Amino acid sequence: MTQGYELLDSGAFQKLERFGDVVLSRPCAQAVWRQTLSPIQWQKATATFFRDGGNQWRGRERLPGTWEIQVDGTRFQLSSTDFGHLGIFPEQRDQWRRIREVCAGFKKKYGRPARVLNLFAYSGGSTLAAALAGADVCHVDASKGMVDWARKNATLNGLEEKPIRWIVDDVTKFLEREHRRERSYDLIILDPPSYGRGAKGEIFKIENDLPPLLALIGKLISPEPLGVLLSCHTPELTPISLHHLLLQQFGAQGTLEQGEMQLRGAAEVLSVPSGGFCWWLA
Numbered sequence: 342m343t344q345g346y347e348l349l350d351s352g353a354f355q356k357l358e359r360f361g362d363v364v365l366s367r368p369c370a371q372a373v374w375r376q377t378l379s380p381i382q383w384q385k386a387t388a389t390f391f392r393d394g395g396n397q398w399r400g401r402e403r404l405p406g407t408w409e410i411q412v413d414g415t416r417f418q419l420s421s422t423d424f425g426h427l428g429i430f431p432e433q434r435d436q437w438r439r440i441r442e443v444c445a446g447f448k449k450k451y452g453r454p455a456r457v458l459n460l461f462a463y464s465g466g467s468t469l470a471a472a473l474a475g476a477d478v479c480h481v482d483a484s485k486g487m488v489d490w491a492r493k494n495a496t497l498n499g500l501e502e503k504p505i506r507w508i509v510d511d512v513t514k515f516l517e518r519e520h521r522r523e524r525s526y527d528l529i530i531l532d533p534p535s536y537g538r539g540a541k542g543e544i545f546k547i548e549n550d551l552p553p554l555l556a557l558i559g560k561l562i563s564p565e566p567l568g569v570l571l572s573c574h575t576p577e578l579t580p581i582s583l584h585h586l587l588l589q590q591f592g593a594q595g596t597l598e599q600g601e602m603q604l605r606g607a608a609e610v611l612s613v614p615s616g617g618f619c620w621w622l623a
């Protein structure tokens with residue numbers, strides 16, 4: 342059975358979320374407010390993840406090895422990792438919807454698929470959104486395990502025969518190579534971590550490495566571009582910071598639209614701000 346995602350409650354530095362039949366309580370630094378549900382309801386969580394005293398799960402034995410959920414019609418395989426991640430960032434949901442819209446609109450307007458580059462692509466939510474809207478996608482991540490996971494998600498969604506290039510590489514090295522090959526892309530998506538490592542241990546520190554990465558992206562954007570979507574979870578890089586970075590790189594042509602990503606549940610449930618995004622739409 343495949344079911345969806347729902348934020349159930351948050352507060353006291355925790356969030357309570359439902360992923361299909363599985364309910365998880367995990368740390369959440371943003372949730373400085375008080376919890377709405379009773380402690381008894383929180384204790385019913387299938388499993389709880391802690392960061393105090395090192396990363397650990399309580400009740401992990403109750404979790405399936407892998408399970409599947411569906412978010413806005415897209416299927417994702419989930420699994421509990423040692424870092425508390427599950428293979429999905431549901432706060433990207435609005436961006437996935439928008440990617441589908443702009444890629445479908447591009448195909449209608451130009452009569453050809455948009456060429457989309459997805460960087461730091463993780464388990465492939467943005468890759469799936471673009472491919473489902475008929476785009477040609479190049480998916481780049483330094484971790485072979487994550488690329489394999491994304492390919493599994495593509496297969497779950499019947500996309501295994503679609504034009505998706507799967508690349509295990511350091512983002513900067515790959516972009517430099519693509520520039521030498523004179524490749525270009527209509528839409529470039531990037532969700533960089535605060536700190537990451539490339540396929541050969543190359544260190545990525547967002548505050549130093551994001552501006553030169555955007556300059557490189559500027560060289561790879563096609564002559565009839567759709568745009569750039571930049572998102573991150575780094576607390577210092579607010580939506581306005583992301584706006585300024587894209588404004589300096591791409592100028593005032595087109596539109597810039599920024600905001601906070603949010604985890605959401607039923608109407609009465611307080612949403613949880615989870616990082617920022619900015620679109621430059623040419």
Ligand SMILES: C[S@@+](CC[C@H](N)C(=O)[O-])C[C@H]1O[C@@H](n2cnc3c(N)ncnc32)[C@H](O)[C@@H]1O
Nearest residue numbers: 461463482483484511512534537538539545574
């Ligand atoms: C989606 S991003 C970060 C997600 C989220 N914004 C966060 O901060 O937790 C994480 C992904 O980037 C990949 N990654 C990290 N450094 C990288 C690099 N230098 N080149 C390519 N991929 C990298 C990781 O393997 C991981 O799948």
